[in-house]
Amino acid sequence: MKIFSASQLKQADEITIKNQNITSEELMERAATQVFEEIHRRLQGAQLPVKIFCGIGNNGGDGLVVGRMLLEHGYQVKVFVVNYSDKRSQDFLANYDKIKEVSNNWPELIKKEEDFPEINRGDFVIDAMFGIGLNRPIEGWVGKLVEHINNSRAFVLAIDMPSGLFSDKIPAKEDAVINANFTLTFQTPKLVFFLPQTMDYVGDIQVLDIGLDRDFLAETDTALELTGKAEARELYKPRKKNSHKGNYGHTLTVGGSYGKIGSILLTTTAALRTGAGLCTVFVPKCGYEIIQTGLPEAMVITDENFEMLTAIKTDLDADVVCFGMGAGRSEETVGAFKELLKKTKKPMLIDADGINILSENKDLLQLVPENSILTPHPKELQRLIGKWQDDFEKMEMVQRFCLEKKLIVVLKGAYTFIFDGTKISINTTGNPGMATAGSGDVLSGVIAAMLSQKYKPFAAARLGVYLHGKAGDLYAEENSYEALISGDIAENMGRAYLDLFKEENGKD
Ligand SMILES: NC(=O)C1=CN([C@@H]2O[C@H](COP(=O)(O)OP(=O)(O)OC[C@H]3O[C@@H](n4cnc5c(N)ncnc54)[C@H](O)[C@@H]3O)[C@@H](O)[C@H]2O)[C@@H](O)CC1
Numbered sequence: 001m002k003i004f005s006a007s008q009l010k011q012a013d014e015i016t017i018k019n020q021n022i023t024s025e026e027l028m029e030r031a032a033t034q035v036f037e038e039i040h041r042r043l044q045g046a047q048l049p050v051k052i053f054c055g056i057g058n059n060g061g062d063g064l065v066v067g068r069m070l071l072e073h074g075y076q077v078k079v080f081v082v083n084y085s086d087k088r089s090q091d092f093l094a095n096y097d098k099i100k101e102v103s104n105n106w107p108e109l110i111k112k113e114e115d116f117p118e119i120n121r122g123d124f125v126i127d128a129m130f131g132i133g134l135n136r137p138i139e140g141w142v143g144k145l146v147e148h149i150n151n152s153r154a155f156v157l158a159i160d161m162p163s164g165l166f167s168d169k170i171p172a173k174e175d176a177v178i179n180a181n182f183t184l185t186f187q188t189p190k191l192v193f194f195l196p197q198t199m200d201y202v203g204d205i206q207v208l209d210i211g212l213d214r215d216f217l218a219e220t221d222t223a224l225e226l227t228g229k230a231e232a233r234e235l236y237k238p239r240k241k242n243s244h245k246g247n248y249g250h251t252l253t254v255g256g257s258y259g260k261i262g263s264i265l266l267t268t269t270a271a272l273r274t275g276a277g278l279c280t281v282f283v284p285k286c287g288y289e290i291i292q293t294g295l296p297e298a299m300v301i302t303d304e305n306f307e308m309l310t311a312i313k314t315d316l317d318a319d320v321v322c323f324g325m326g327a328g329r330s331e332e333t334v335g336a337f338k339e340l341l342k343k344t345k346k347p348m349l350i351d352a353d354g355i356n357i358l359s360e361n362k363d364l365l366q367l368v369p370e371n372s373i374l375t376p377h378p379k380e381l382q383r384l385i386g387k388w389q390d391d392f393e394k395m396e397m398v399q400r401f402c403l404e405k406k407l408i409v410v411l412k413g414a415y416t417f418i419f420d421g422t423k424i425s426i427n428t429t430g431n432p433g434m435a436t437a438g439s440g441d442v443l444s445g446v447i448a449a450m451l452s453q454k455y456k457p458f459a460a461a462r463l464g465v466y467l468h469g470k471a472g473d474l475y476a477e478e479n480s481y482e483a484l485i486s487g488d489i490a491e492n493m494g495r496a497y498l499d500l501f502k503e504e505n506g507k508d
Pocket residue numbers: 010013024027028031032055056057058059060061062084085089129130131132133134135136137138139159160161186
């Protein structure tokens with residue numbers, strides 16, 4: 001699913017109005033009807049106090065329409081107009097009149113702090129103050145109202161966006177932003193829903209298809225895309241019946257050190273579970289028995305050194321080399337990595353200590369084969385590219401790094417972002433149970449196996465990250481977040497593949 005910017009969405013609104021020969025008021029009615037239907041489906045007529053806070057722009061207009069429909073369906077509703085200015089939008093005004101026609105329960109104006117209503121914990125609050133039109137921080141008494149709503153601990157549903165969130169920048173620490181439990185957003189999720197600095201404001205997300213012009217949406221290019229089930233399914237390449245293990249590539253996983261052989265064992269197990277044809281592991285001597293016993297399916301070659309990697313001597317012409325997990329950063333290992341880089345020509349997967357070595361020896365970056373994939377977590381990324389002011393600057397810095405070095409970066413997190421210098425793909429699977437030792441090692445094996453099965457690097461990263469998260473989700477559904485250990489992710493790769501082709505009421 002594409003992620004459009006606020007200006008692209010405004011353009012989409014205009015083109016839709018023109019091409020479908022409707023008024024903007026009709027489009028608002030259509031959008032807000034969807035919001036109403038979703039709320040009605042969830043509340044089922046429950047008589048809890050519903051308090052709707054409407055701004056005076058089109059987000060407020062949506063709130064008025066929802067309020068009217070809830071009143072018509074017998075809900076216990078109070079609509080408030082947060083009257084921060086007199087510049088009411090036309091569609092707001094039209095709906096302001098309409099709500100007065102259906103009930104004597106007219107909207108109440110809020111003009112100052114003294115007008116704030118009481119909000120109780122059991123209330124259902126609808127935030128329709130600001131949407132994608134917010135262009136400066138919420139100030140004065142309106143900011144205080146945001147605080148008042150947040151402090152109430154009522155359930156808060158935001159229409160389109162939580163008020164106070166910008167679509168293209170991070171609010172300052174002191175800015176007032178609604179803390180929503182749930183956000184019903186129009187047509188496309190907004191980028192800020194996925195950024196570490198802003199994702200907590202949004203709560204659960206549901207996207208409502210409000211029928212904006214299909215051609216415009218299809219033809220308009222966006223750098224940003226979400227990878228959900230539909231996209232992952234598109235990326236998947238079925239196996240040919242007439243095939244052999246050579247078709248699915250030979251993966252060489254290189255890593256481990258004394259006390260950290262488990263990491264490379266996890267990586268290689270994951271690579272085999274993801275479909276690598278053959279796997280060879282290169283480890284220090286101390287890893288020999290551990291790997292042979294723990295994973296009889298893999299072949300093992302050992303370094304001359306017992307505890308760490310010192311020279312990666314092998315004639316194997318692997319389809320993909322995956323380096324770094326548990327490798328450590330000793331001088332000898334840095335030297336071994338340098339030699340490995342010199343002789344590797346195909347795109348590699350570099351993780352963990354591999355990334356740290358590159359950060360400490362930036363000259364090695366020029367030896368990394370084009371289109372290789374780096375899989376840092378935020379700390380590793382910072383060591384590699386330096387500090388950023390905020391998540392927007394971080395994205396720019398990563399894209400620049402990818403372009404300059406011709407690399408792909410998989411930035412791991414609650415939402416994992418995949419960068420290739422021009423496109424950014426945001427993953428939708430995964431859960432907090434995956435915040436556990438070794439889940440990154442498993443991811444390296446998964447993506448390496450995708451490369452060995454001849455997926456193009458960007459696709460390999462997208463599908464690999466999606467399936468890795470899905471495997472974690474399927475395990476957690478039955479066993480809890482807490483009990484998940486990283487080996488479970490590898491064990492559940494099979495279910496993640498099968499799930500690609502399961503229908504779930506058309507949703508992914
Ligand atoms: N046809 C359309 O344009 C549609 C728009 N829709 C809704 O319209 C919203 C966008 O509406 P608007 O563009 O009217 O903008 P908003 O309703 O988000 O904001 C209202 C206006 O307040 C002003 N403003 C911005 N920041 C402010 C601040 N800190 N303090 C005081 N005033 C401030 C701006 O001039 C802005 O236009 C979307 O988020 C969505 O909810 C939906 O009804 C779907 C259709």
